[in-house]
Amino acid sequence: MNVLNMLINDSVVLYSFIGLAFLLGICSFYVYYFLKQISADKK
Numbered sequence: 001m002n003v004l005n006m007l008i009n010d011s012v013v014l015y016s017f018i019g020l021a022f023l024l025g026i027c028s029f030y031v032y033y034f035l036k037q038i039s040a041d042k043k
Contacts, residue, residue, distance in 0.1 A: 007013050
């Protein structure tokens with residue numbers, strides 16, 4: 001429980017999680033975009 005409390009209250013960990021969520025959002029957008037363009041190109 002102490003480790004979980006430390007992770008929640010540490011600002012560096014919080015900013016790291018926000019950065020990772022932002023990065024994964026950008027990556028998922030590009031995967032969706034490229035797959036959509038590939039499928040549209042085949043038609």
